Amino acid sequence: MTPRLPAVDPMLEGGLLWAPLLVVLVKVLVVFLVGLVATMLMVWFERKVIAGMQNRIGPNKAGPFGLLQTLADGTKLFMKEDLIPERADRFVFKLAPYLAFVPAFLAFAIIPLGGDWSNGKAGMVTLFGQQTRLQLADPPVGVLFALAISSIAVYGIMLAGWSSGSKYPLLGSVRASAQMVSYEAALGLSLGAVLLVAGTLSTSGIVGQQVTLGDWNVITTGFVPFIVFLIAATAELNRPPFDLVEAEQELVGGFNTEYASIRFALFFLAEFMNTITMSALIVTLFFGGPQPVSIGSTVLDIPFLPGALEGTVWLLLKVLVFLYVYVWFRATLPRFRYDQLMDLGWKLLIPASLGWFMLLAAQRVGNRAGWDRWTVTLVTALVIVGAYALLQAALKVSRDNRERDGAGF
Amino acid sequence: MGYLGGFLVTLRQHGYRKKVTTEYSGGRVWRRKKDDSRDRKIDKPERLHGRHVLNRYEDGMEKCIGCELCAGVCPARCIYVRGRDNDPDNPTSPGERFGFVYEINYLRCIHCDLCVEACPTEAITESKLFEFSFTNRQDAIYTKDELLVDDAGHPRQLPWEDWREGEDTHTSGWMRATAPSGDAGFEGVVSWSGELGHGVRAPEPVQSERDAEDN
Numbered sequence: 246m247t248p249r250l251p252a253v254d255p256m257l258e259g260g261l262l263w264a265p266l267l268v269v270l271v272k273v274l275v276v277f278l279v280g281l282v283a284t285m286l287m288v289w290f291e292r293k294v295i296a297g298m299q300n301r302i303g304p305n306k307a308g309p310f311g312l313l314q315t316l317a318d319g320t321k322l323f324m325k326e327d328l329i330p331e332r333a334d335r336f337v338f339k340l341a342p343y344l345a346f347v348p349a350f351l352a353f354a355i356i357p358l359g360g361d362w363s364n365g366k367a368g369m370v371t372l373f374g375q376q377t378r379l380q381l382a383d384p385p386v387g388v389l390f391a392l393a394i395s396s397i398a399v400y401g402i403m404l405a406g407w408s409s410g411s412k413y414p415l416l417g418s419v420r421a422s423a424q425m426v427s428y429e430a431a432l433g434l435s436l437g438a439v440l441l442v443a444g445t446l447s448t449s450g451i452v453g454q455q456v457t458l459g460d461w462n463v464i465t466t467g468f469v470p471f472i473v474f475l476i477a478a479t480a481e482l483n484r485p486p487f488d489l490v491e492a493e494q495e496l497v498g499g500f501n502t503e504y505a506s507i508r509f510a511l512f513f514l515a516e517f518m519n520t521i522t523m524s525a526l527i528v529t530l531f532f533g534g535p536q537p538v539s540i541g542s543t544v545l546d547i548p549f550l551p552g553a554l555e556g557t558v559w560l561l562l563k564v565l566v567f568l569y570v571y572v573w574f575r576a577t578l579p580r581f582r583y584d585q586l587m588d589l590g591w592k593l594l595i596p597a598s599l600g601w602f603m604l605l606a607a608q609r610v611g612n613r614a615g616w617d618r619w620t621v622t623l624v625t626a627l628v629i630v631g632a633y634a635l636l637q638a639a640l641k642v643s644r645d646n647r648e649r650d651g652a653g654f
Numbered sequence: 655m656g657y658l659g660g661f662l663v664t665l666r667q668h669g670y671r672k673k674v675t676t677e678y679s680g681g682r683v684w685r686r687k688k689d690d691s692r693d694r695k696i697d698k699p700e701r702l703h704g705r706h707v708l709n710r711y712e713d714g715m716e717k718c719i720g721c722e723l724c725a726g727v728c729p730a731r732c733i734y735v736r737g738r739d740n741d742p743d744n745p746t747s748p749g750e751r752f753g754f755v756y757e758i759n760y761l762r763c764i765h766c767d768l769c770v771e772a773c774p775t776e777a778i779t780e781s782k783l784f785e786f787s788f789t790n791r792q793d794a795i796y797t798k799d800e801l802l803v804d805d806a807g808h809p810r811q812l813p814w815e816d817w818r819e820g821e822d823t824h825t826s827g828w829m830r831a832t833a834p835s836g837d838a839g840f841e842g843v844v845s846w847s848g849e850l851g852h853g854v855r856a857p858e859p860v861q862s863e864r865d866a867e868d869n
Contacts, residue, residue: 302675
């Protein structure tokens, strides 16, 4: 660990040269294309898996196993008439899809996509004679960047609904802003636990610390932040069971009701791209990203594969698990009611992640000061129980007040 | 762990090999390998309302008498009929008159079967064919020549129609659910006249027996 502020990429230190520039351009292109293709495959994967869970076959006509179905759907959307409602705010209406689409791809830039993590090489590979990471950008504020970008994506949805000049999209966007703002808090707080343990915000730094299975942040932070993060991420993505934003049964199509043609395709693309990015972020933060799975000193090495590619394969496998989990959620869980959604976010996830964050912080302070570990745990637990009791008391008081005022819930 | 039980249900279903989907047209696998097992269609219900046929009596006489009741009852106004007096020496139908022009516009037909119910001679009935995607408006108007059964009593099969086995065999006979005007007293009684190529259709089984068979 060098004390100076690290550059975005080590190869960019000491003047701008042609080779690094070329490498960066290639990386941009690859990340963009991988994003597009992955989205296409994700749509296919989701349809196929959910069909399997419902005893159906799923797309199987276009291309082998129906792989090209998304391409066909996309082409169809391109050909469709582009409609702008009479009462829409034309500029904002046109802007909104890009506000949803661009952040989806930007957030993908900070995900470590592979690299050679064996023997302490820290994911460095040699490209055109340049030592670099298989990651478009590795800013020192990496994880905060992801959070910031995912907040911008809210604007896309919010403005889309607002600018449509139509009531159902407006309702959808109101729900979207409330939901995403609520769950952003839980997302950030559960992330805090990881950052506390890792001591760095850079995604490659976080990955670099999770060498063996026991070092994975899901274990070092004690599962609770992971579960909170998974639920909050699902809500942040507006995926079922948190898809109130586009609840078809209630809101026609939600925020994108008035959208057609390529603008609709952009929303659709952004949604699935965000799912992939969020899965990759979960893997990066909690499951060691492109690190190979290793128990103790035994590394599960993939045979016949150069070390530089191995990271990508591991990342792909781990991300696939989470993509499956998201589809699984969708196939299993019915949609939340709006008040249940708010209850879960504010009364359960935020207090839980905050309390857990405190517990971890107290443990760290205690370790450093040499206090007795069990005493620290006991005191923190007592404080948490006290705080929980206070919270419940507060909820009860406000519920009683509401009932006295005659509100029905 | 009641909350998590649902997850196992969906996961088990994913491992379940049997699918409820019928691979309707076989898709590209069928086109490439000509594997007919992929080109499946579910059996159609006996009383499905499909494309019409005009029937003949067993002696080859047309059943249609040109009364225009079907045209009158049609809610979509898609039937056009003109009757004409039979030539006494060479009659087309057993009655006084016959359907001289008979046209159905399938761009308008909603397959409600009211024409079948209105017909006093069971001349017009419906087959189980519903896949006939014509490509121009002229083809959409079926003329009497196209609707009338051939000399063997089978419906004419036009090039754009996708006939499957069994769709042309029961063009009638199921048209009256249990009995005329739903009277259970007519169950098991043949209440329609014989047809060219098929003879007199078997009577509809008694409803309660059918129900017992189905369950």
